[in-house]
Amino acid sequence: MHHYFQYLRTYLIIKRKQLLNAFSFSKSKSYIPFVILSEPRSGSTMLHTYLNSHTQIKSYGEVLRENIEANAIATETAPYIESLAFKPHATALKAIGLKLFYEYYEDARYSNSFNYVINRKDVKIIYLIRRDILKVYVSLKIAQKTNVWSSIKSAENEPRPKIAIDRNDYIQFREEHLRHRRLFVTLLKDHPLLEVAYEDLVQNPQPVLKSIQQFLGVKPKALFTLLKQQNPGSVESMITNYDEVKDIV
Structure with missing residues (x-):
């Protein structure tokens, strides 16, 4: 029953914001623009749903990805992000944003939108990292294997998917991941930026969410999400050949 009421509450909050936007006679760009920047499998969808529970x-x-893929856009001729997200909104909405992944920066389909964000120094960056890079990698491989990218069901009592790690593939992934982190710290050094760790968001969400809301200039509220952590537990239990690769992890 609790789960049903949480779902209904989420639906009503999101629907109210959609109706406000659709029927508002007063729209502007006076809101705070923001981006959740992260690597896939670092909690960006969870954070996105938390933020959408704020009115x-x-x-x-x-x-951005959904529209570019749906319209088979090979190269952006203009920053698509402006018409999709950073457009006029109802004045009751105080912060407007979306997700960007590291990999978009080097993809021609997203280059104009990514550069648009880099050049707009007023765009606030929620820089979401996951400290445990191995868990990022394992979570990504499991999602690719199962084709389950998010879930509202608890995984506590579910059978745990397992994978074998390719040593060289993981080393390459880790190096690329760290390169991206260094790159974006440089590219976004002039932006208002708040670094958030996935581990903190999962373990003690409300203090983290309060700091994000303050960063976005809205009155902090207790936020909620229907999503559950998909791969709880030790990373060793998810790797079938852990003994062969533990020296690099």
């Missing part, structure tokens, strides 16, 4: 925050999630 004054609108997070568009992966709207």
Whole structure:
């Protein structure tokens, strides 16, 4: 029953914001623009849903990727992000944003939108990292294997998927991941930026969410999400050949 009421509450908050936007006679760009920047499998969808439970925050999630793929866009001729997210909104909405992944920066389909964000120094960056890079890698491989990218069901009592790690593939992934982190710290050094760790968001969400809401200039509220952590437990239990690769992890 609790789960049903949480779902209904989420639906009503999101629907109210959609109706406000659709029927508002007063729209502007006076809101705080923001981006959730992260690597896949670092909690960006969880954070996106948390933020959307606030009545004054609108997070568009992966709207950029969804529209570019749906319209088979090979190269952006203009920053698509502006018409999809950073457009006029109802004045009741105080913070508007979306998700961007590291990999978009080097993809021609997203280059104009990514550079648009880099050049707009007023865009606030929620820089979401996951400290445990191995867990990022394992979570990504499990999602690719199962084709389950998010879930509202607890995984506590579910059978745990397992994978074998390719040593060289993981080393390459880790090096690329760290390169991206260094790159974006440099590219976004002039932006207002708040670094958030996935581990902190999962273990003690409300203090982390309060700091994010303050960063976005809205009155902090207790936020909620229906999503559950998909791969709880030790990373060793998810790797079938852990003994062969433990020296690199």
